Amino acid sequence: MRFPFRSRAVEPVPGPDRDDEVLLETVGLTKAYAGAAGELPVLSGIDLTVRAGEIVALLGRSGSGKSTLLRCLAGLIPPSSGTVRYRGTPLAGANPGTALVFQTFALLPWLTVRQNVELGLEARGVPPRERARAAAQAVDLIGLAGFESAYPKELSGGMRQRVGFARALVVEPDVLMMDEPFSALDVLTAENLRGELMELWDSGQFPTRAVVLVTHNIEEAVLMADRIVVLGARPYGTIRETVEVALERPRDRDSAPFDELVDRVYRIMTGRPKDTRPPGRTDPDPDRRTVAGTPLPPAGVDGLSGLAETIAHRGGSCDLAGLADELGLDIDDLLPQVDALDLLGFAEVHGDDLLLTEAGAAYTGADAQDSRAVFAAAALEVPLIKLIANSLGGRPGATVRTGFLRDLLGRHYTVEQTDRQLETATDWGRYAGLFAYDADRQEYRTEAPGR
Numbered sequence: 129m130r131f132p133f134r135s136r137a138v139e140p141v142p143g144p145d146r147d148d149e150v151l152l153e154t155v156g157l158t159k160a161y162a163g164a165a166g167e168l169p170v171l172s173g174i175d176l177t178v179r180a181g182e183i184v185a186l187l188g189r190s191g192s193g194k195s196t197l198l199r200c201l202a203g204l205i206p207p208s209s210g211t212v213r214y215r216g217t218p219l220a221g222a223n224p225g226t227a228l229v230f231q232t233f234a235l236l237p238w239l240t241v242r243q244n245v246e247l248g249l250e251a252r253g254v255p256p257r258e259r260a261r262a263a264a265q266a267v268d269l270i271g272l273a274g275f276e277s278a279y280p281k282e283l284s285g286g287m288r289q290r291v292g293f294a295r296a297l298v299v300e301p302d303v304l305m306m307d308e309p310f311s312a313l314d315v316l317t318a319e320n321l322r323g324e325l326m327e328l329w330d331s332g333q334f335p336t337r338a339v340v341l342v343t344h345n346i347e348e349a350v351l352m353a354d355r356i357v358v359l360g361a362r363p364y365g366t367i368r369e370t371v372e373v374a375l376e377r378p379r380d381r382d383s384a385p386f387d388e389l390v391d392r393v394y395r396i397m398t399g400r401p402k403d404t405r406p407p408g409r410t411d412p413d414p415d416r417r418t419v420a421g422t423p424l425p426p427a428g429v430d431g432l433s434g435l436a437e438t439i440a441h442r443g444g445s446c447d448l449a450g451l452a453d454e455l456g457l458d459i460d461d462l463l464p465q466v467d468a469l470d471l472l473g474f475a476e477v478h479g480d481d482l483l484l485t486e487a488g489a490a491y492t493g494a495d496a497q498d499s500r501a502v503f504a505a506a507a508l509e510v511p512l513i514k515l516i517a518n519s520l521g522g523r524p525g526a527t528v529r530t531g532f533l534r535d536l537l538g539r540h541y542t543v544e545q546t547d548r549q550l551e552t553a554t555d556w557g558r559y560a561g562l563f564a565y566d567a568d569r570q571e572y573r574t575e576a577p578g579r
């Protein structure tokens with residue numbers, strides 16, 4: 129069902145002016161979070177400009193720092209170094225020209241739709257009558273008419289996110305910022321909402337002058353953006369490349385130029401970063417894998433095995449973009465598993481294709497018991513797994529406290545990155561029978577014999 133978002137009652141509002149005025153600008157932006165041994169950069173050397181009249185997509189894999197960059201632009205967190213300017217003025221606190229839409233909607237459950245929408249205006253000290261008028265207009269514009277007195281729990285996901293949009297748009301921000309606004313919605317609802325927003329934008333009814341969209345979905349970026357800023361995830365978030373999208377609107381997902389652009393952006397996203405060393409860091413010898421230079425991806429054994437099986441069923445190689453399409457996934461959803469297979473030596477990426485290696489074929493071809501042994505051997509070549517296993521030394525009753533590992537990892541990774549890696553290490557180590565994990569005691573121990 130397509131919602132009649134444009135009711136006749138809506139007054140026309142001025143559309144985005146394409147005067148190229150610079151609304152947002154970052155210069156040399158760096159952001160670091162705390163690790164065990166001090167600050168660790170997650171964004172480095174970000175120079176970004178957002179002009180009136182454009183939709184800019186920040187595209188990158190999970191952990192590349194998209195949300196962090198958005199929060200810096202919105203003035204919700206300060207950069208560690210560099211500046212963020214709004215219309216030429218450096219930010220001191222929250223950016224007055226921006227409003228945010230979150231992936232998780234972030235609505236207050238005890239307030240009605242209208243009250244949720246009015247929230248932003250209340251915070252800005254707008255008097256009640258004016259609030260009611262503006263909220264009614266935003267509600268109308270975004271296809272929520274008739275739902276004003278409903279509570280969030282009575283609404284579907286799509287309708288809840290409409291409230292998220294209305295709440296941001298009601299303040300008529302210069303720049304609307306969206307952090308993966310469609311990714312919590314089912315495919316059809318997301319597509320419908322995207323389509324409506326783009327129609328609004330194209331028709332000039334959108335009450336903002338620019339949009340910054342955070343996404344990990346390549347097609348979404350190509351569909352919506354005028355410019356795609358691709359952030360690289362490894363080892364730190366930097367701008368890998370900026371791609372202009374000159375396709376006419378409305379855009380046709382099935383057209384050849386659309387496909388070509390998706391392919392190009394896909395290659396940029398999966399290709400090796402040119403040079404992502406943050407200033408002041410030395411590069412480890414690429415042939416010598418270290419814990420610092422070889423982060424474990426957030427991929428459990430089930431997922432990576434599933435991908436390996438899938439490639440095996442296709443004769444040992446497959447086109448990644450095509451596979452993602454077939455499975456109804458975004459490429460980004462598959463990348464942690466691809467990284468995991470690569471790290472374990474089970475698969476290699478060649479251009480757009482993923483090829484199973486000999487070890488990968490042995491892994492998928494073996495029976496359950498043998499495949500565990502093959503996995504264990506491969507996992508022991510992975511620095512963090514090796515570190516844990518070697519620390520235990522196979523001695524019965526030996527333990528390694530996670531605190532020890534946290535300290536080591538904390539020199540190179542933030543707390544969140546460390547947590548994620550330990551989660552993967554636990555999953556892999558358990559499956560491989562290399563070690564067990566005791567969550568209560570926060571320690572790894574030697575697997576009881578006989579397992």
Ligand SMILES: Nc1ncnc2c1ncn2[C@@H]1O[C@H](COP(=O)(O)OP(=O)(O)OP(=O)(O)O)[C@@H](O)[C@H]1O
Pocket residue numbers: 161162170188189190191192193194195196197344542543544545
């Ligand atoms: N408050 C924090 N403290 C420590 N580390 C953090 C914090 N917030 C984010 N990080 C780390 O910084 C890196 C970038 O995180 P961010 O959330 O900006 O990435 P993202 O590109 O938005 O990822 P996703 O696609 O998963 O939302 C991640 O490795 C994350 O673990």
Ligand SMILES: [Mg+2]
Pocket residue numbers: 194195196307
């Ligand atoms: Mg994010």
